[in-house]
Amino acid sequence: MIEGILIGLTTALTFQNILMVMVGCFFGTIIGMLPGLGPMTAIALMIPITYGFDPATGLILMAGVYYGAVFGGSTSSILLNAPGVPGTVATSFDGYPMAQQGKAGKALAIAAWSSFAGGTLSAIYLLFMAPSLSKVSLSFRSPDYFALMILGLTAIAAFSSKGQFLKAMMMVVLGLMLASVGQDSLSDITRFTFNNMNLTDGISFVLVVMATFAMSEALTIILKRNDPTSAAKQVSLTELGSIKINKEERTKMYKTIPRSSVIGFLIGVLPGAGATIASFLAYGMERNVVSDEEKEKFGKGSVNGLSAPETANNAACSGSFVPMLTLGIPGSGTTAVMLGALLGFGVQPGPRLYMTNPEIFWSIIMSMYIGMVILLILNLPLIPYIARILAVPKNYLIPLILFFSVTGIYVMSFNNFDIYLMIGIAVVATFLRLYDFPMPPLILAFVLGGLMEENLRRSLLLSNGSWEFLWDRTLTACILATTILIVVWHIYKTFKKKN
Amino acid sequence: MQDYFFSGLKLILPDLNTIKVEHKSLEYKKTGILILIAIIYGATILKVGYFLTTSLFLFVSYYFLGERRWILMFLLSFPFVAAFMYLLHGILDIYLRDPFLQSIGVMG
Numbered sequence: 305m306i307e308g309i310l311i312g313l314t315t316a317l318t319f320q321n322i323l324m325v326m327v328g329c330f331f332g333t334i335i336g337m338l339p340g341l342g343p344m345t346a347i348a349l350m351i352p353i354t355y356g357f358d359p360a361t362g363l364i365l366m367a368g369v370y371y372g373a374v375f376g377g378s379t380s381s382i383l384l385n386a387p388g389v390p391g392t393v394a395t396s397f398d399g400y401p402m403a404q405q406g407k408a409g410k411a412l413a414i415a416a417w418s419s420f421a422g423g424t425l426s427a428i429y430l431l432f433m434a435p436s437l438s439k440v441s442l443s444f445r446s447p448d449y450f451a452l453m454i455l456g457l458t459a460i461a462a463f464s465s466k467g468q469f470l471k472a473m474m475m476v477v478l479g480l481m482l483a484s485v486g487q488d489s490l491s492d493i494t495r496f497t498f499n500n501m502n503l504t505d506g507i508s509f510v511l512v513v514m515a516t517f518a519m520s521e522a523l524t525i526i527l528k529r530n531d532p533t534s535a536a537k538q539v540s541l542t543e544l545g546s547i548k549i550n551k552e553e554r555t556k557m558y559k560t561i562p563r564s565s566v567i568g569f570l571i572g573v574l575p576g577a578g579a580t581i582a583s584f585l586a587y588g589m590e591r592n593v594v595s596d597e598e599k600e601k602f603g604k605g606s607v608n609g610l611s612a613p614e615t616a617n618n619a620a621c622s623g624s625f626v627p628m629l630t631l632g633i634p635g636s637g638t639t640a641v642m643l644g645a646l647l648g649f650g651v652q653p654g655p656r657l658y659m660t661n662p663e664i665f666w667s668i669i670m671s672m673y674i675g676m677v678i679l680l681i682l683n684l685p686l687i688p689y690i691a692r693i694l695a696v697p698k699n700y701l702i703p704l705i706l707f708f709s710v711t712g713i714y715v716m717s718f719n720n721f722d723i724y725l726m727i728g729i730a731v732v733a734t735f736l737r738l739y740d741f742p743m744p745p746l747i748l749a750f751v752l753g754g755l756m757e758e759n760l761r762r763s764l765l766l767s768n769g770s771w772e773f774l775w776d777r778t779l780t781a782c783i784l785a786t787t788i789l790i791v792v793w794h795i796y797k798t799f800k801k802k803n
Numbered sequence: 804m805q806d807y808f809f810s811g812l813k814l815i816l817p818d819l820n821t822i823k824v825e826h827k828s829l830e831y832k833k834t835g836i837l838i839l840i841a842i843i844y845g846a847t848i849l850k851v852g853y854f855l856t857t858s859l860f861l862f863v864s865y866y867f868l869g870e871r872r873w874i875l876m877f878l879l880s881f882p883f884v885a886a887f888m889y890l891l892h893g894i895l896d897i898y899l900r901d902p903f904l905q906s907i908g909v910m911g
Contacts, residue, residue: 353895356897710857711891
C-alpha cells in the first residue's frame with residue numbers, strides 16, 4: 305500500500321495536476337455556490353475540458369471540482385439559506401441563523417474547517433478500505449454484479465425520492481430505456497434507433513448528463529424566475545464578520561468532527577445513500593449526543609449543529625468513491641457522472657483498476673486529499689470575495705450554462721443532431737423537474753444500463769437461459785434479499801407516514 | 804392488464820407530496836424563446852463556425868433575458884468566447900471547427 309500511496313503522490317503532485325486541483329476547486333466552488341447548481345452540473349460542465357488530458361489528470365480535475373462544488377453549496381446555504389444541493393440543506397439549519405446574527409464569516413470558517421477535517425479523515429478511511437474491498441470484490445461474478453446494480457438502483461430511488469419512490473423508479477426505468485438505444489453489444493442488432501444513423505452508437509453519456517442537469521437546471525431557473533418561493537432572502541454579502549474560531553468553538557468541533565466523519569463515510573459507501581442522508585443523520589445524531597444546554601441552541605446557530613452536517617457531507621463524498629473505484633458501480637449521481645467520464649477515457653473501474661492502473665486509483669485518492677488542503681488554503685481567505693459571486697445576475701448565468709452545455713456536445717461529436725437531441729431531452733427533463741421527478745436515478749440507471757445488461761446476459765448464457773443464477777450463489781441471493789428489504793421497508797414507511 | 808399493473812403500483816407506492824405547479828407564475832415565453840435561440844445556435848454552429856454563432860448566441864440571449872448593459876454584454880460574448888476558444892483550441896489542443904474564422908484567415 306505504501307508503494308501505491310507513493311505512486312499516487314508522484315502522479316498527484318506534478319505541477320500540472322496540482323494546478324488542475326486548484327482550478328477544479330476554484331471553479332467547483334463558484335459553480336456549486338450558485339443556487340440551483342450542484343456538483344453534478346459542475347462536473348458535467350468540466351467534462352469537455354478534460355478531453356484534452358490523460359485520465360489521471362482529468363479525474364483529478366473532476367475530484368477538485370466535486371469538492372469545490374460541495375463547499376460552494378455550503379456557502380450559499382449559509383449566506384442565502386438557498387442550498388444549491390440537497391446535501392447542504394442541513395448546513396443551513398444552523399449556518400443561516402449564524403449568518404443572520406452577523407457571524408457569517410465565522411459560520412463559513414467553521415464549515416470550511418469541518419469539511420476539511422471530514423474530508424481528511426474519510427480520505428484516510430478510504431486509503432485503508434479501498435484496497436481490501438478491491439480484493440474482496442475480485443470474487444464477484446456476473447450474477448453478483450447484476451444483483452448489486454439492481455440494489456444500487458433501488459437504493460438510489462428509495463433514498464433520493466423524498467417520499468416519491470414510484471417517480472424515482474420511473475426515472476430509473478427511463479434511464480435504462482435511454483441506455484438501451486443503439487447497437488446491441490452481443491448481437492450487433494440496432495435497437496430503438498428509428499433508422500437514424502446518429503443513434504446507432506447509442507446516446508452519449510455526456511449528452512444525457514448535460515441535458516438533464518446543466519441545461520434543464522438553467523431552463524428551470526428561467527421558468528421559475530417569478531416564483532415567489534424561490535426568491536432568496538439575502539444576508540449582507542459585504543459584511544461577513546471575522547472568520548476566526550475561538551477556543552470554545554474549537555473544543556466543540558474536536559468532539560463533533562470524528563463521530564460525524566465516521567457516519568458520513570459509512571453512509572457514503574452505501575449505494576444510493578450519499579451526502580444528503582449522511583448530513584441529516586449526523587445532524588440528528590449530534591443533537592442527541594450534546595448536552596441539554598447545547599441542544600437548545602440547535603437551529604439557532606449552534607457550532608455543533610453546523611459542524612456535524614458539514615463534516616458528514618464531505619466524508620460521504622469520499623465514501624461514495626469506494627463502490628465506484630472498487631466495484632465499478634457508482635453509488636450516487638455524482639460518482640455515476642465520474643464513472644461515465646472514466647469509461648470515456650477508456651478506463652474500466654472495478655477491482656482490476658487497482659491492479660491494472662494503480663496510478664489512476666491512487667492518484668485519485670491522493671488528489672482528494674490535496675484537494676481538501678487546497679480548498680482550505682484557497683477558499684478560507686477568499687471567502688469575502690467569493691461570496692460576492694452570489695450576486696451574479698441570472699441574465700448572464702443562464703446563457704453561459706447553455707453555452708457550456710452546447711460546447712460540450714459540439715467538441716465531442718461535431719454533429720447537429722446531438723445538439724437537437726440534447727435540447728429535446730433538456731426540455732423533457734425541465735418538465736419532469738417541475739413535477740418533482742428526481743434526476744439522479746435516471747443518470748445512475750443510464751450509466752449502469754449497459755453494464756447491467758451485459759452482466760445479466762452473461763449470467764443467462766452461463767446458466768443456459770435459466771434464471772436460477774439469481775439464487776444459486778449465496779452472495780447474489782443476499783444482495784437481492786437486501787434489495788427486496790429496501791423496497792418492503794420503503795412501502796411500509798410510506799404507509800406509516802400516510803396514515 | 805397494464806392498467807391493473809399501474810393502478811397496483813400507484814396503490815403500493817403512493818405519492819406523499821402531491822405537486823401543484825402554478826403555471827401562471829412560470830415564464831413560458833422567455834424559456835421558449837431561449838430554447839428557440841439555442842436551436843438556431845445548434846443549427847448554425849457547424850456551418851458558420853464556433854466563434855461567431857457562440858458570441859451571437861450569448862449576446863442575443865442576454866438581450867432576451869432583459870439585460871441592457873451593452874458593454875458588459877459585449878465583453879461577456881465576443882472577447883469571452885475568443886478567450887475560451889484560445890483555452891480549448893490553443894492551450895488544450897481540442898479541435899474546434901470554425902469555417903468563418905478559417906475563411907478570414909484567423910484560424911489555420
